[in-house]
Ligand SMILES: NC(=O)C1=CN([C@@H]2O[C@H](COP(=O)(O)OP(=O)(O)OC[C@H]3O[C@@H](n4cnc5c(N)ncnc54)[C@H](OP(=O)(O)O)[C@@H]3O)[C@@H](O)[C@H]2O)C=CC1
């Protein structure tokens with residue numbers, strides 16, 4: 286048994302949604318003893334009795350060893366590693382609630398992809414305020430929950446300002462079909478994951494409005510320039526944003542209807558109602574991303590257009606018209 290295996294045996298996964306459940310399954314396949322927290326006792330009970338999470342991850346049979354708990358204290362008992370997998374906007378409250386039961390010194394890996402709407406903080410920044418003495422990391426990259434839960438090969442990045450901790454956690458969370466890389470660029474990994482969701486809404490809207498494959502490629506490419514510029518302004522490194530949690534996740538999310546952000550955009554692009562659609566983190570992140578870009582003096586026309594679309598201020602046609610009418614200029618990539 287490797288050091289990482291012995292050190293990080295008991296994993297608590299906070300969040301019984303699609304991604305929490307998928308990561309719990311993967312950690313189980315990686316040899317961990319996993320406890321999953323789902324705040325709804327009905328869901329926790331269903332997972333334990335029927336070995337399925339019909340609400341969030343239908344069609345996946347969960348391993349019998351995977352136990353769900355509706356009590357945070359029970360889920361966190363004896364944990365040597367914690368994954369926080371609730372939506373970005375809920376993370377502060379959940380970590381505050383968990384703080385009393387969190388064993389001292391146990392690292393928390395933040396798995397949400399977003400920026401806190403009220404504060405403009407990355408998830409690790411808000412977590413550092415809530416859990417000032419807890420070692421923090423983030424996990425992000427191109428990874429659909431359904432793929433990971435089915436054991437399809439997937440690669441992600443685990444980031445922590447402490448490079449040794451990032452490597453330790455990457456080893457602990459890797460599983461036969463789940464390859465984790467490590468980096469010390471926490472801000473870069475988080476910014477990449479958060480911003481790709483906003484751009485996926487834009488690309489989805491273009492697809493929904495039948496603007497064609499050429500428009501889609503242009504939006505992904507120019508959208509990536511915005512992601513990289515803003516990601517660097519938020520403290521990330523440009524090379525990190527070229528990696529799995531940046532370009533890699535942008536490619537995935539902008540090319541598949543499996544993505545909830547893409548689907549949200551496509552629905553808007555078709556002029557359909559968005560009420561009742563699944564969680565699309567880019568909806569909450571879009572306006573604060575545009576605001577942060579403004580504060581840093583960075584031009585983000587595609588993110589700004591996405592904000593206008595989400596606010597119902599402009600149609601896809603009008604936004605494309607204004608993007609196309611921007612002044613002709615050299616193709617800057619930096
Ligand atoms: N799904 C995916 O493929 C991937 C998702 N992610 C990221 O993971 C994060 C979670 O996404 P995902 O699991 O898919 O989302 P889901 O919508 O599938 O599940 C969200 C989960 O969070 C819980 N939750 C929501 N609000 C709160 C709250 N205020 N307090 C406590 N629990 C809450 C929900 O509980 P309840 O049912 O009780 O409301 C539910 O268990 C997002 O940031 C997403 O971007 C990252 C990579 C892949």
Ligand SMILES: O=C(CO)COP(=O)(O)O
Nearest residue numbers: 426427428429544545546
């Ligand atoms: O983050 C994801 C894939 O890496 C999941 O994307 P959606 O949240 O758009 O479904």
